[in-house]
Amino acid sequence: MLTTVEFIWENKLSGKSPRKEKSTLQIVSIGEKSNEKRNTYRNAAIKEGEVIHIGDAMLSLERKGKEATLHIALQAENSSEEPKTMHFNIGIASGILESCEDITNGRFREVCYNEVNSIDTLHIHTFMSRLLIERIEDKAERIHRTFEQCNKKWDETLFKLLIRNFGFGIQSNIFEEWGEQLDFNALGKHHNSIEQIEAIFFGQAGLLEQASIPEHYRQFALKEAHYNKLVQEYKFLKAKFNLKSTDHNIWNRFNNTPHIRIARLASLYCNNRISVSRIASCETLDELRNLLQIQPEGYWRTTFISVAHASQEWHRCVTSR
Secondary structure, three states: OOOHHHHHHHOOOEOOOOOOOOOOEEEEEOOEEOOOOOOEEEEEEEEEOOEEEEEEEEEEEEEEOOEEEEEEEEEEOOOOOOOEEEEEEEEEOOOHHHHHHHHHOOOOOOOOOOOHHHOOHHHHHHHHHHHHHHHHHHHHHHHHHHHHHOOOOHHHHHHHHHHHHOOOOOOHHHHHHHHHHOOHHHHHHOOOOHHHHHHHHHHHOOOOOHHHOOHHHHHHHOOOHHHHHHHHHHHHHHHHHOOOOOOHHHHHHOOOOOHHHHHHHHHHHHOOOOOHHHHHOOOOHHHHHHHHOOOOOOHHHHHHHHHHHHHHHHHHHHHOO
């Protein structure tokens, strides 16, 4: 756990030199924390005027009432001379030290914590209402932007917005990035074939590339007839419509594979369930839920069995070595 002085140093919470008002000291680099000594950082860099001093920084705090000063003893490196220790003092703004001590001692509270109870109810409700309005405005702006990108086609706009929501917040931006790559002209010409739609969906997500498959599953995936069928379909469709794939590495930002959700989206598209007119015709919430409730088709209904088998086989191969 960091000490108070280490927390101040690593977050660069100090200010100007208290004794040299015309000279500004700047922490250029905090360096690397020493494992042997507390409050010590190797290869730190401090800028004094136009000169940068580099060396090992040993930190300490000097207190005078409510004021505090960060003292730095820098053992500076110099190729032409013997190493020498330089001393710098940097002031710490009022209130910073107390806040840092609260944080390092586990007593942290937000700055407004002690003031919330003093705010009248009217101001709180006004603030919350404003936040709600801004959230609605942000959503409206996203819908309008997507509508313009889709050449003012409402059904395509609706489907792309649904794609974003399949990211469930954590992966929303990634799903949106993938959705922007989808060619709805190509999708529309093959909407009756679930295999071709899946080929486009997974292909443009970059998930048909061998490098996207975890190494311990790869040998089993390459033997799967469904996988090889999608790869062949996508090669044909990619050349036919000049499609571009998303970098498969975007899905590695979170430990949450998107395959089943993409398969659900493919089923929704093929079954023509997503359209403005169909959603507008729903009179109850249950009707809307039933419209959007769909299971992946074919291979994906039983794929968990294949994945479980692959995992068992891989575990057996590893443990038998």
